[in-house]
Amino acid sequence: MGILKNKIFNRHRWASCETSFTDVEFVSDEDGKRFVPDGLFKDAWAHELGPVEWSSEPGAMLDSQEFWKTYHDCNNSFPKNIATVFNLREVNGVESKEICALVNISEGNLWVMLHRARVALGRCLETNWFGNEATHE
Numbered sequence: 001m002g003i004l005k006n007k008i009f010n011r012h013r014w015a016s017c018e019t020s021f022t023d024v025e026f027v028s029d030e031d032g033k034r035f036v037p038d039g040l041f042k043d044a045w046a047h048e049l050g051p052v053e054w055s056s057e058p059g060a061m062l063d064s065q066e067f068w069k070t071y072h073d074c075n076n077s078f079p080k081n082i083a084t085v086f087n088l089r090e091v092n093g094v095e096s097k098e099i100c101a102l103v104n105i106s107e108g109n110l111w112v113m114l115h116r117a118r119v120a121l122g123r124c125l126e127t128n129w130f131g132n133e134a135t136h137e
Contacts, residue, residue: 067129074124078117085110086117 075083085103088094089110100107 070125070129071121074121074128077124078120082113082117082120085113086121089114 075087078086081103085099085105088099088102089096096107096110100110105113
């Protein structure tokens with residue numbers, strides 16, 4: 001009985017230590033439609049929905065109001081804490097230590113959040129902006 005009690009205790013202790021990645025579930029909607037769900041090519045890219053080649057001059061798009069609307073739409077789909085940290089760091093240019101103090105997070109957590117935001121933003125822009133590039137010209 002003692003061994004069983006300790007096994008159950010350890011199981012609950014380890015379950016509480018595991019990190020939940022629910023804050024990146026907002027990306028799964030973007031990616032879910034890009035793969036073939038079943039058949040011979042299961043889990044392969046759906047050709048028409050696969051990665052697209054970005055414009056040779058992405059910097060020129062920063063002047064477009066349509067681009068910034070798409071950026072804000074993507075940014076609003078992020079969890080609030082990730083969007084806040086990303087905007088403070090990448091848009092407003094606030095230093096990392098200052099962001100950590102403002103939001104009360106560790107520097108390691110900040111870098112993880114920034115990475116997740118960059119990946120999600122890249123996917124969102126690829127889907128909603130660069131994937132529809134013909135409509136923006």
